[in-house]
Amino acid sequence: MNFKGKDIISIKDFSKKEINYILDYSKKMLDYARGEKYSDLLKGKLLSSLFFEPSTRTRLSFESAVNRLGGRVIGFADPAATSQKKGESLADTIRMADSYSDVIVVRHPQEGAARLAAEFADAPVLNAGDGAGRHPTQCLLDLFTIYTEKKRISKNKVVLLGDLKYGRTVHSLAYALSLYGAELTFVSPESLKMPKEVVQECKELGVEPKHTSSLEKAVKDADVLYVTRIQKERFPDAEEYNRVVGAYRVDVDLLKYAQDNLIIMHPLPRVNEIHPEVDKTPHAIYFKQAFNGVPVRMALLSLVLGVKK
Amino acid sequence: MKELKVQPIKNGTVIDHIEAGNAVKVLHILGIPKTSSSSVSVAMNVRSKLGKKDIVKVENRELDPNEVDKIALIAPKATINIIRNYEVAEKYRVQLPDEIIGIVRCSNPTCVSNSKKEPVSTRFIVVEKDPPRIKCYYCEREPDDIADRII
Numbered sequence: 001m002n003f004k005g006k007d008i009i010s011i012k013d014f015s016k017k018e019i020n021y022i023l024d025y026s027k028k029m030l031d032y033a034r035g036e037k038y039s040d041l042l043k044g045k046l047l048s049s050l051f052f053e054p055s056t057r058t059r060l061s062f063e064s065a066v067n068r069l070g071g072r073v074i075g076f077a078d079p080a081a082t083s084q085k086k087g088e089s090l091a092d093t094i095r096m097a098d099s100y101s102d103v104i105v106v107r108h109p110q111e112g113a114a115r116l117a118a119e120f121a122d123a124p125v126l127n128a129g130d131g132a133g134r135h136p137t138q139c140l141l142d143l144f145t146i147y148t149e150k151k152r153i154s155k156n157k158v159v160l161l162g163d164l165k166y167g168r169t170v171h172s173l174a175y176a177l178s179l180y181g182a183e184l185t186f187v188s189p190e191s192l193k194m195p196k197e198v199v200q201e202c203k204e205l206g207v208e209p210k211h212t213s214s215l216e217k218a219v220k221d222a223d224v225l226y227v228t229r230i231q232k233e234r235f236p237d238a239e240e241y242n243r244v245v246g247a248y249r250v251d252v253d254l255l256k257y258a259q260d261n262l263i264i265m266h267p268l269p270r271v272n273e274i275h276p277e278v279d280k281t282p283h284a285i286y287f288k289q290a291f292n293g294v295p296v297r298m299a300l301l302s303l304v305l306g307v308k309k
Numbered sequence: 310m311k312e313l314k315v316q317p318i319k320n321g322t323v324i325d326h327i328e329a330g331n332a333v334k335v336l337h338i339l340g341i342p343k344t345s346s347s348s349v350s351v352a353m354n355v356r357s358k359l360g361k362k363d364i365v366k367v368e369n370r371e372l373d374p375n376e377v378d379k380i381a382l383i384a385p386k387a388t389i390n391i392i393r394n395y396e397v398a399e400k401y402r403v404q405l406p407d408e409i410i411g412i413v414r415c416s417n418p419t420c421v422s423n424s425k426k427e428p429v430s431t432r433f434i435v436v437e438k439d440p441p442r443i444k445c446y447y448c449e450r451e452p453d454d455i456a457d458r459i460i
Contacts, residue, residue, distance in 0.1 A: 010449070089426045112421040112447025116429060131419050133448055197451065 004306030007118040008126045011139045011172045016179045022140060022299055023147050025308070029295035032068055041302050042071030048097035049075030051128070052084065052108045057268060058128045058137070061293035062105050062301075069298055074101060094120045103305055124304035132168050138267055139172040141296040145289040146224055149263050153180040159218045161187045161248060162228035162273060164194040169267045170228055171198050178205035185210040187218045189244045192230065215248060219258045225250070225283075227266045227273055251275040255283060265289050316350070321368040323390040324380065329354050331384050332363035334456045338379045339367070379412050381405040383456045385439040409433040409443055413458045420448040431460070
């Protein structure tokens with residue numbers, strides 16, 4: 001399978017076979033990601049890291065991935081210090097980065113920005129999040145986490161909880177999990193329900209997602225609980241926000257309903273949707289999930305740069 | 310003798326088999342009356358073998374392919390008849406291409422294709438031809454009402 005020069009823009013650009021290949025290759029990167037083994041696979045390669053929006057995990061894990069494999073990074077984490085401030089187009093910024101480096105990672109507030117970037121770059125472009133749109137490397141690391149924790153993705157009962165309307169990770173994840181035929185249950189406040197287009201996509205892939213407002217009921221036989229942040233700014237008043245947040249908080253009381261082998265995932269950052277006491281339980285996988293960004297991004301970078309061993 | 314509700318035209322284009330009620334949208338797409346000073350006839354709810362339809366006749370103007378693409382977005386069953394000296398010189402059915410470029414604006418205000426700064430045309434992938442369903446190449450959003458989004 002040849003990924004050399006391929007752009008990573010949307011999870012929908014990949015077949016299940018290709019995703020499996022990436023996940024298996026990511027597994028081989030685990031020792032390098034932990035720093036237990038050293039490789040100079042990306043020696044001499046330069047990555048442009050263009051973050052037009054804030055990021056902690058995505059940016060740092062890309063940088064960690066490159067540095068641990070012997071490559072180097074140029075870029076910015078704050079567009080205020082660039083010519084964007086002077087009104088430069090994204091297209092022109094990408095043309096520059098393309099001439100300075102071998103691969104480009106871009107996060108941008110506008111949906112479709114990464115697709116546009118790919119049109120103006122010869123080097124492969126990796127989408128690190130475009131507005132409320134896609135975030136394919138997050139989706140791949142989510143799949144990788146389920147794959148490594150549960151040994152397979154198919155047949156798992158996965159509950160997606162929280163802001164299913166605006167949360168960009170859950171849309172791609174619902175699609176990708178449907179490719180594998182996982183069982184899906186959506187739990188959200190009425191105002192933040194999964195968009196009908198996403199539900200339709202799941203159905204077209206043969207998965208009939210369940211909807212419920214009862215979190216206790218949903219976690220009962222779940223294998224995976226994927227929690228997302230409920231964004232305060234989506235609510236017209238604070239009282240309504242507090243009521244909703246209270247109803248969907250994951251705490252040790254809720255875990256009494258859960259199976260022993262339930263894993264709890266979260267793309268992070270979390271605010272108060274998961275109580276810190278849950279962190280100490282074996283269910284909490286979210287920090288490991290964040291770490292998994294490193295092996296998955298190592299795999300993607302070496303694949304698109306064509307330097308796979 | 311059967312009375313003609315709309316007179317034949319000498320030169321121009323007849324757009325037939327427009328879904329009943331959509332003739333006004335077709336006029337809007339063609340920019341009529343702004344782009345044309347010649348006569349335009351519109352027949353609505355005309356009975357035909359396949360039920361009711363609308364017909365638009367534009368004198369002294371032959372549609373170019375770009376305009377035909379636009380019509381296919383709202384009248385996918387329409388036929389285009391190019392009339393020269395009262396004869397049908399060309400007749401074809403509108404056909405949506407696989408991609409629509411620079412014709413429809415994305416309904417997502419934060420889509421990069423709506424950014425005035427970027428040197429790109431809007432671009433849509435045709436998901437279904439009849440009834441037409443299109444998806445923004447950049448942000449993947451499907452506009453609910455395509456006619457409202459035509460540039």
